[in-house]
Amino acid sequence: MTQPLDAIFAALSDPTRRAILTMLLEDDMAVTDVAEPFAMSLAGISKHLAILDDAGLIGQERRGRVKWCKLEPDAMRAATVWMQSFGQFDPVDLDAFERFLADELATPPPID
Amino acid sequence: MTQPLDAIFAALSDPTRRAILTMLLEDDMAVTDVAEPFAMSLAGISKHLAILDDAGLIGQERRGRVKWCKLEPDAMRAATVWMQSFGQFDPVDLDAFERFLADELATPPPID
C-alpha cells in the first residue's frame, strides 16, 4: 500500500479496469470469472488485475488454484480525498455531473 | 466538456500535472508562469496544459499574447462522484488516508 496517486489514477484511466472495479463492487471474484464478460484474452485481464493490484485498488488472494480478487477501497478513497480539495470552492453543478456520469454509465460495463 | 473519465484520470496520473492543478488552485496563471517552477522546457509544460485542457480540468483563454489558465472544477468533481460510489460501503479509515496523503504532500510540488 502507500501507493502513490500516480498509480491509482493511471489504473483508473482505463475503462476495462473501471468496469472490473464495478464488478468487484458486487462481489469478490476469481480471475477467470472477472474475465468472462470481456472480449479479451485471459492474459489481458490478468495484466489489468496486476495493475489494479499494484495500485492498491484491489487485493488478490490465491486459494488453491483459484485467485480471488476483492476490492480494496482505501486507495480509491485516498484519491477521492485528494481530488475533493479542488471542489470546495465553487458551488456544485449537480446537473452537469449527472450529465457527465450519464455518458459513462450509459455504456456501463464496456463489457465487450 | 463531457470528457470521458478516461481522459480525466489519465490527466491526473502525472505528478507534474497534479502540481500544475495545485498551483492553479491558488490563482489563474499564464503559461510561462506555470512553467517557471519546473525544470522542464516551456514546450513540455505547454503539452501538459493541453492534456489538462482536453480533459476539461482547466480552461485556457488567450488574452493578447498571454494565454491564461484557470481551474475548471466540474471535470474533477465528476470523477470524484464516480469514485465515491466505491467508498460508501466500509467505514472510512481516516488515519490511513492521512498517512497516504502525507507521502504525496511531503513532496508537494514535484516542482523539479
Place this chain on the structure above:
DNA sequence: GGCATATTCAACCATCCGGTTGACGATCGG
C-alpha cells in the same frame, strides 16, 4: 519597422501501454 516576449508546432527519441499468442507451472479430480 524592428526587436523582445509568449506560446505553439514539428520532428524526433525512448519508454510505457494495451493487447495478442503460445508455452509453462500449479493444482484439483478421478
Place this chain on the structure above:
DNA sequence: CCGATCGTCAACCGGATGGTTGAATATGCC
C-alpha cells in the same frame, strides 16, 4: 498418474506518452 482447469510468463506488436530541441507564429513595445 493423467487430464483438465486456473493463471502467469515471455515475446512480440502498434500506438500513445513524456520529454527534448529548433523553428515558426503572434502579439506588444518603442
